[in-house]
Amino acid sequence: MPQAVGVIEALGFPATLAAADAMLKAGRVTLVYFDKAERGNFYIAIRGSVSEVASAMAAGLEAGEACFGGKIMTHYTVPNPPENIVSVLPIHYTDQVEAFRVY
Template identity: 65%
Template sequence: MPQAVGVIETLGFPAVLAAADAMVKAGRVTIVYYDIAESGEQVVAIRGPISEVRPAMEAGIEAAETAPPNGKLVTYYIVPNPPENVIEVLPLQYTDRVEQFRLM
C-alpha cells in the first residue's frame, strides 16, 4: 500500500499539539517525527496510507489554525509515495520508538 508523509509546522506548542492530536484521531497515521524549529516554531510529521494521510492532514491543519490562544499554522506539505532515499535521509522512517503505535 503506497505510503505518504505529511508535515505541519506551527508557531507555538499548543498549535502543534492540537494538530498532532487531530491527525492521529482523523486517520490511521503514525507520528514519526517531532522537533522544535526556529523562533518557537514546532514541526510534526506523520506517515501512513495516502488515503489516510490526506484527511488526517486536513484535520491537523484546521486544529492548528484554531488552537488558542496564539497558535498559528506556519506551513504544511504532503508527499504522496516518497522515494526511499527521501525516507532514509530525512527523519521520517518508522523507528522502534514509534513502531508500537503504527496502525496497519
Template identity: 65%
Template sequence: MPQAVGVIQTLGFPPVLAAADAMVKGGRVTLVYFDLAERSEFVVAIRGPVSEVTLAVAVGIKAAESCYGGNVVSHYIVPNPPENVLAVLPIAYNAKVERFRT
C-alpha cells in the same frame, strides 16, 4: 499500499500539540517525528496511507488554527516518498514508533 508523509509546522507549542492530537485521531496514521524547528516554530510529521494522511493533515490544520493564537506556518504531503528521502530525513518508522504503527 503507498505510504505518504504529512508535515505541519506551527508557530508555538499549543497549535502543534492540537494538530498532532487531531491528526492521530482523525486518520489511520502514525506520528513519526516531532521537534522544534526554529524561532519557536514546531514541526510534526505523520505517515500512513495517502488518503489517510491527506485527511489527517486537513484535520490537523483545522485544529491548529482553531487553537488560541494558532498559526500554521506551513504544511505539505509527500505521497510515496522515495527511499533516498527516507534515508536522509528522520521520517522512517523506527523502533520507538513501530508498536503504534497502523
C-alpha cells in the same frame, strides 16, 4: 499500499499539540517525528496511506489554526516518497514509534 508523509510546522507548542492530536484521531496514521524548528515553531511528521494522511492533514491544519494563538506556518504532503528520502530524512518508522504504527 502506497505510503505518504505529511508535515506541519506550527507556531507554538499548543498549536502543534492540537494538530498532532487531531491528525492521529482523524486518520489511521503514525506520528513519526517531532522537533523544534525555530523561533517558537515546532514541526511534526506523520506517515500512513495516501488517503489517510490527506484526511489527517486536513484535520491537523484546522485544529492548529483553531488553537488560541495558533498559526500554521507551513505544511506539505508527499505521496509515495522515494526510499532515499525516507532513509535520509527523519521520517522513517523508528523502533520508538513502531509500537504505535498503524497498518
